Amino acid sequence: MSKARIISLLNQKGGVGKTTTTVNLAAGFAAAGNKVLVIDLDPQTHLGLHFGIDETAASVYDLLMDEAITVTDALVNARENIDLVTSEVDLAAAESELASKIDRHDLLSKKIIPILDDYDFILIDCPPSLGLLTINALVASKELIVPMQTHFLALQGVSRLFETVQMLVGGLNPGLEVTGIVLCMHEKNTKLAREVVDDLQQFFDSSRESNVPWSNCVIFDPPIRRNVKLAEAPSFGQTIFDYEPNCAGAKDYAKLAESVMAMTREVTIETIKTIEVVSSTKAVPTEVENDST
Ligand SMILES: Nc1ncnc2c1ncn2[C@@H]1O[C@H](COP(=O)(O)OP(=O)(O)OP(=O)(O)O)[C@@H](O)[C@H]1O
Ligand SMILES: [Mg+2]
Numbered sequence: 261m262s263k264a265r266i267i268s269l270l271n272q273k274g275g276v277g278k279t280t281t282t283v284n285l286a287a288g289f290a291a292a293g294n295k296v297l298v299i300d301l302d303p304q305t306h307l308g309l310h311f312g313i314d315e316t317a318a319s320v321y322d323l324l325m326d327e328a329i330t331v332t333d334a335l336v337n338a339r340e341n342i343d344l345v346t347s348e349v350d351l352a353a354a355e356s357e358l359a360s361k362i363d364r365h366d367l368l369s370k371k372i373i374p375i376l377d378d379y380d381f382i383l384i385d386c387p388p389s390l391g392l393l394t395i396n397a398l399v400a401s402k403e404l405i406v407p408m409q410t411h412f413l414a415l416q417g418v419s420r421l422f423e424t425v426q427m428l429v430g431g432l433n434p435g436l437e438v439t440g441i442v443l444c445m446h447e448k449n450t451k452l453a454r455e456v457v458d459d460l461q462q463f464f465d466s467s468r469e470s471n472v473p474w475s476n477c478v479i480f481d482p483p484i485r486r487n488v489k490l491a492e493a494p495s496f497g498q499t500i501f502d503y504e505p506n507c508a509g510a511k512d513y514a515k516l517a518e519s520v521m522a523m524t525r526e527v528t529i530e531t532i533k534t535i536e537v538v539s540s541t542k543a544v545p546t547e548v549e550n551d552s553t
Pocket of ligand 1: 274304
């Protein structure tokens with residue numbers, strides 16, 4: 261049995277806190293002694309910048325497009341207990357280059373099989389879209405964490421995201437579950453934020469008995485407060501724990517990391533192999549299928 265929890269951080273809306281959450285969750289997990297691999301699937305290449313790393317021998321683009329490149333070739337050590345697979349701007353072209361490949365949905369999941377036992381957590385930072393790169397992340401993952409902001413229409417955005425995830429991935433990755441929502445840049449004293457959180461909670465409460473990938477989804481507590489230190493840290497190539505370990509942002513992300521670590525979920529090599537078989541027999545997911553066992 262593989263120990264790695266493979267988690268995609270996804271919201272198709274841009275600028276909601278996906279990369280900030282990926283980096284600082286990874287740092288929180290690593291500080292607790294976990295071995296963590298972070299993979300940047302976004303052509304904006306922000307994840308490497310957050311860790312202060314821009315050039316690597318091979319990127320996630322090479323990993324996806326070149327059969328001979330392994331994860332071990334592509335990864336670089338970013339911090340104690342944290343390995344990183346960087347992105348590059350060429351990755352934007354991968355969406356169209358991948359389209360002609362028969363195994364276009366599960367290239368990433370196949371590539372990570374050999375290293376599943378080497379890590380406790382594998383975090384995948386997704387681009388703000390639901391294209392083939394994101395599908396590769398979702399097919400490779402067991403869990404989904406959705407960073408979001410409590411804006412007007414946020415609930416509609418999340419439920420649309422979930423439906424799209426279920427429709428796109430249901431046939432390719434029956435075991436995928438939405439683990440939780442991270443409220444980012446949160447201003448809890450505003451009426452709008454309170455209303456959005458109440459609506460979200462009602463939405464999840466009404467899904468508890470349903471056979472949907474989000475039936476066990478939680479809204480993580482505490483939310484991540486808006487904190488300027490979180491916006492400053494990346495320009496120094498630092499996590500929030502490197503940059504300002506006592507600020508509100510560091511405290512919030514430390515607690516979030518604890519909450520995620522406290523949930524016990526496991527993925528087996530067998531699960532991944534099943535995904536491989538299922539996805540190679542289904543070129544395009546056309547119907548909603550789910551088995552959240
Ligand atoms: N809690 C916070 N307080 C203040 N600023 C934040 C916070 N979280 C994120 N930011 C800032 O908000 C901006 C967007 O965050 P981030 O890059 O993490 O979002 P994203 O969802 O990954 O964006 P994209 O969709 O472009 O990949 C960044 O400038 C980041 O530094
Ligand atoms: Mg990002």
